[in-house]
Amino acid sequence: MYLSRLQLDPRHKQARTDLANPYELHATLCHAFAEANQTPPRFLWRAEEGKIPTVLVQSVEMPNWEKLTQRFPGYFAQRPESKPIPLEHLQPGQVLRFRLRANPTVTRKDPHNPEKRKRHGLKDVEAQLEWLSRQGRKGGFAVLGAMVAQSERVRMFKHTGGSPIVLQSVLYEGHLRITDLEAFKNTLTGGLGHAKALGFGLLSVARG
Incomplete structure (x- = not known):
């Protein structure tokens, strides 16, 4: 597995376009993994705020x-x-620091069509933290302590002039303990939650 650190020049037209739209950024990143007529392998990425726009890519x-x-x-x-x-x-049993930007959701029945189920973003901090704990139980780790460093609803467009897609974006930081090593490795490589192509789901860990 590889981790890449990309620093984009905000003066560059394509970089500005990509930073403003996760769909565009994902499409640009795909060029590093496959030719135009090929299907790129799955990878995870996360945009980090800072003086110089930075994108982390794990593949x-x-x-x-x-x-x-x-x-x-x-x-x-x-x-x-x-x-x-x-x-x-x-x-x-190892304890690690972690950082994760995720799209925590819950699936509920559509009140207008009981046969359908719709995915809803979680807005309440307590519900967001409970979601993370559930992901940990499935993903081979226990959350020892976590905080929601940022929570916001983000709007993005897949196509110019199309309807916006609104997602709940939550930045988690804290400590975890590995409970199931193989499941945890799968979590690291596969990510957590939905909307991974749009910059969500990359679980970054470090000692300390």
Whole structure:
């Protein structure tokens, strides 16, 4: 598994377009994994706020960021950094710091059509934290302590002029303990929750 750190130049037209629309950013990132006529492998990513716009990309395959440099000269503010993520150091019972931007949801029956079920974003902080705990029980970890560092509803457009898609975006930070090593490794590689292609679900962990 590989982790890439990308710093985008906000003066670049394509970079500004991508930073304003997760659909566009995902499409741009795909160029580093596959040709235009190929289906790219799944990968996780998260945009980080800061003085220089930064995007973290986690993938099973090694990306080729030179393709983006050739396609969009000047897109990156600095040369992309990619490094392997060793998973063999992980152990059951290990305590790790984590950071996660997720789209916590619950599925309920549609009141207008009981045969259908609709996904709803969770707005209440307590419900958001309960969602994270449930994900942990399925994903091989126990949440020891967590806080919601940011919670907001974000609007995005898949197509120009189309109807907006509204998602609940929640940034979690805290500590976890690994309870099931194999399940936890699957969580790291596969991500948590829905809307992964739109920048959600990447669980970043570190010692401490």
